[in-house]
Amino acid sequence: MTALDQTGKAAAPRFRLRPALLVPIAAVGFAALIGLGLIALIGVPVGDAIAAFIDGTVGSAYSIAASINRSIAFALVxxxxxxxxxxxLTNVGGEGQIAVGGIAATAVALDGHVSGLPLGLAFILPMLAGVVAGALWGAIAAIMKIKAGTNEVISTLLLSFIGVWLLYWCVQSPALLRKPMxxxxxxxESLEIPEETKLPLLTGDYSFPLHIGLPIAIVIAVVIAVVLSKTILGLRLRAVGLNPVAANRAGISYARTVIFALAAAGGLGGLAGxxxxxxxxxxxxxxxxxxYGFDGLVAGLLARGSVTGVIAAALLFGFMRSGGINMEMVAEVPxxxxxxxxxxxxxxxxGAALFIERWERK
Amino acid sequence: MSTTSGIETASVEPLLSLEAITKRFGSFAALSDVSLELRPGEIHCILGENGAGKSTLCNLIFGVHRPDGGAMRFRGVPFQPSGPADALGHGIAMVHQHFSLVPDMTVVDNVLLGRERGVLNRRQCAAQLEKLAVDYGLPLDPDAKIEDLSVGERQRVEIVKCLIRDPSLFVLDEPTAVLLPDEIAALLDVCRRVASSGRAVVLVTHKLAEIKKIADRVTVLRGGRVVATSATPAADIDALVRAMIQGNVEALDSSAASVLGLAPVPRARRDRSAIVKTEALQIDGLTVRDSQGVTRLDNFTLTVDRGEIVGVAGVEGNGQSELTAVLSGMMAATEGRIHLGEAELTGLAPKAITAAGIGIVPEDRHAVGCVTGMSLAENIYLNRLDEFTRFGFLKRSALQREAAAMMQRFDVRARGPAATFSSLSGGNQQKAVLAREITLPNLTCLVAAQPTRGLDVGAVAAVYDHIRAASARGVAILLVSSELDELLSVADRIVVLYRGRIMGACAADPARREDIGAMMAGHAQEHVQGNVHA
Structure with a gap:
């Protein structure tokens, strides 16, 4: 049995500069080079574009904080x-989940009673409302899948459109959330939410507007990583994912697992909103x-199941989006x-992910 | 042994020769240094247990895989098929274990599929079919739909699909596994006729009865190596078996040996004192109609006593899958009720059925019995994972420890409890599934469907041992199998399913084999007995 114990345990991973790290960096560099070529082609000075991009990403404390705040939304989705x-299950409904999360948070934050609540409840309640709304949005797709076998890719995508247009309706109709005409x-658009319901800034300084969403997202990242790898819940998700029939035979409820998974994904989208x-x-x-919902989806796809992968992709997208906006505004890149x-x-x-996968199989 | 072949075959130029072929999958050598020659006019049997490399060998010849070492020659010319199409072009045809027919198309259309371009010439094809029918004894109605044909007839269509291409080498991978006794005899007859027409026939099998009857030459594989060859197989049969299983025929479990065709079926059971006349499992008028309204199981009524082993015989596809699916809670019955002792189980979910004390060894291990992407330990305790948690966290070390104990008790061989389930051999996977179901804390009834399919002799014997031990403990056992020999040697009583109905029941007595065979073919028991008496 001793031989068995030894082989039963996975060897501790040792850090090493592997292609898993180098290849994605090279890939991004390669894509950036082509991008710069395109920018040069349309006649924008490349130097200006680069300067604007850097300024928009790491040029100031403000831009760094704004980029990280963006990344949080991508990471949650x-x-x-x-x-x-x-x-x-493939949840492509982040966009709609963000929308309904935003609607619910706005509605609760604008409720006259909420802003007076103590102990941070003023912003916690609207936040939870966003989570609940997103979770319900995700659960609709789960119920459609269980009852009618509707593919969740279709249902979550279509529910996204509904969510986005629901938001449009909310801000267009004075009876809903539009500010008094x-x-x-x-x-x-809606009224601005009361000061008390805004998320507290970590430094309290508006020139570095990193908010409390960052520690929240970090806690969620840890919880999800632990749930997936160490709990029975993670094991059930995996069993249903790998073989729903055998899981069902073994007494793991398919319906409950699907509802939980899509509601949790939706809730995280709602939280992002x-x-x-x-x-x-x-x-x-x-x-x-x-x-944001679609970019978050791409972050999830690129991460290939890894929570750290999501964080890396979300940071990349967050900074890229900030830099991109600045390139548009300052360097006038279309x-x-x-x-x-x-x-x-x-x-x-x-492509890099595919390459790494093949490399590691060898 | 390697008996030199007779004078008449030695002079014949080999059609296909394999020279020191090696094939690896990752670090696993599926075939090492395999050499053999296939000659026109001979039936060459490839014998070996599951996992010996038989299928890999076929796939190399048919161009599905490419060898990592060695060379093949076809008619003396180096041969490296780029794929099945290339192999077919060279005149090599193969009948796979699993049929590839379109059920709602006719025989002619299936034969024409993938053969013709542009306009289909059905009439010409039908005429060809007729000629093949006469030449080889393969009668087929060209206009019949595949879905209306029996398994044996479907296989005939597969064979005709190959023969119509006029192949010079004809490979059949385990063709008899799904056939009735009569159909097996007919198939062997077809093989002989094909060989007599100057073609080479390769017959892959693990059944010795077939080899005795038909083989001109035999190559035995074990662990990917050629361990014996013989040009006089009927005389060498004992030696061939020893080579195949690397052991003594006498030491084999008698039931397992009989399933292989090595020994006469032993008269079923020993000691019947374990059977208590207390009904454990009661199935009353169980009827299943599928979504198209076709009756799959028709008024199935059966009682299994505690400690009794009841066998359900029948050719596959006659309602066995539905029976197991309903009993395990995976499918709803249209009518009928199920009781376990006093408790009614009709319509309960799988979890409740497990809790009530029914263990299920499903026929489709991979689809229903396990999650191949998870670890062995997780699979052994898949239905009892809750016992290994604290505050929702998985107690992985406890799980692995318990699983390691189970591995030892049920002789499940794997790298360790953390090994991925898909890395286990079929026999070990089955032992793990059996371990899980048979160790249910309150097991009163075990439903085992095709529990030994695809297992090697050692694993088969182990499965029988565990089933018998459970029955000795008073567990009621329903054994569903398409291997009649298995039922005859393990069960106490046999019922025969045909098109969803019980055609008859009798004691598991080898003397009744022919009656049971007739019932499997759809003759009602009264009719069968009438014939017997006449």
Whole structure:
């Protein structure tokens, strides 16, 4: 039995500069080079573009904090994707989950009673409302899957459109969340949420607007990593994902597992929406989710099931988006081209992941 | 042994020769240094247990895999098929274990599939079919739909699909596994006719009765190596068996030996004192209709007493899968009720059925019995994982320790309890599934479906031992099997399923083999007995 014990344990991983690290870096560099070539082609001075990008990402304390805040939303959606994916479910509904999370958080934050609550409940309650709304949004897809066998890729995607248009309706209709129309020039957006309901900043200094969402996301990352690797819940998700029939035969409820997985993924999307609203945007506007759900989905996909992978991808996307916005504003690189470059990076990263997988199999 | 072949075959130029072929999958050598020659006009049997490399060998010849070492020559010319299409082009045809037919198309259409381009010439094809039917004894209605055909007839379609290409080398991978006794005899007859027409026939099997009857030459594989060859197989049969299983025929479990065809079936059971006349499992009028309204199981009524082993015989696809699925809670019955002792189990979920004390060894191990991507330990305790948690955290070390104890008790061989389930051999996987189900704390009834399929002799014997031990403890056992010999030597009583109905029941007496065979083919018991008396 001793031989058995020795081989039963996995060898402790040792850090080493492996292709798993080098290849993605090379891939991003390669994509960036092509991007710079494209920028040069349309006649924008490459130096200006690079300067604007750097300025937008790490040029100031503000830009660093703003980039990290963006990354948090991507990471939360990505964690949800990884969690559901463990049960072989593909949640592509982050966009709608963010939207309904934002709506719920706004509605609760604008309720007159909430802003007076003590002990941080003023921002915690709207945050939880976002989580619940997102979870319900995800659970709808789960119930459709269990009752009618609807593929969750279809249902979560379509529910995203519904969520996004629901948000549009909310900010267009004075009966819902649109701020009182004082003139015909009143924008279709909500009132700004009360000061007490905004997320506290970690430093209290607006020039470094990193908010409390960061520690929350870190705790969630740890919890999810532990749940997936160390708990019976993680094992059940895996069993259902790998073989739902055998799992069911062994008494693991398929329905409950699917509902849990999609509701948790939705709840994380809803939390992302709530944090975006309570921590940065403060007013709910049309276009609030602005593709964060889909970028978060890509972060989850690229991570291939790993929580640290999600964090890395989310940070990359967060900084890239900040830099991209600055390139548009300062260096006047067309928006479309910024999106093209981001797409290039995603594709080369996906290729790198494939390459690493083959390499490690050898 | 390597008896030199007779004068008449020695002079014949080999059709296909394999020279020191080696094939590895990762670090595992599926075939090492295998050499053999296939000659026109001969039936060459490849004998070996599961995992000996038989299928790999076929796949190399048919171009599915490529060898890592060695060379093949076809008609004396170096031969390296780039894929099945290339092999077919050279005149090598193969009938796989699993059929690839389109069920709602006719025989002609299935034969034409993938053969013709542009306009289909059904009439010409039907004429060809007719000629093959006469030449080889393969009668088929060209316009019949595949779904209306029996398994034996479907296999005939597969064979015709190959023969119509006029192959010079004809490979059959375990073709008899799904056939009735009569159909097996007919198939062997077809093989002989094909060989007499100057083609080489390769017959892969692990059944010795077939080899005795038909083989001109035999190559025995064990662990990917050629361990014996013989040009006079009928005379060398004992030696061939010893080579195949690396052991003594006499030391074999008599039931396991009979399933292999090595020994006459032993008269079923020993000591019947364990059977208590207390009904454990009661199945009343169980009927299953599928979504198309087809009756899959028809008014199935059966009682299994404590300590009794009841066998369910029948050719596969006659309602056995539905019976097991309903008993395990995976499928809802249209009508009928199930009781275990006093408790009614009709319509309960799998979890409740397990809790009530029914263990299930499902026929499809991979689809229903285990999660191959998880570890051995997780699979052994898949239905009892809750016992290994504290505050929701998995007590992995306790799980592994218990699983290691189970591995020892049930002789499950693996790298360790943490080994991925898919890395285990089929026999060890089955032993693990059996271990899980048979150690249920309150086991009163065990439903085992095709529990020895694909296992080697040692594993088969182990499975029988565990089943018998459970029955001696008073567990009621329902053994569903398409291997009649298995049922005859393990069960106390046999019922025969045909098209979802019980055609009859009798004691598991080897003397009744022919009656049971007739019932399996759809003759009602009264009719069968009438014939017997006449």
């Amino acid at each position: 990505g964690f949800g994707f990884v969690l559901a994916n463990r049960a072989n 004082t003139s015909s020039a009143t924008l279709p 709530a944090l975006m609203l309570l921590g940065e945007q403060y007013t709910l506007k049309d276009g609030f989710s602005s593709g 928006t479309a081209l910024v999106v093209v470059i981001q797409g290039l990076i995603v594709i080369t990263l996906a």
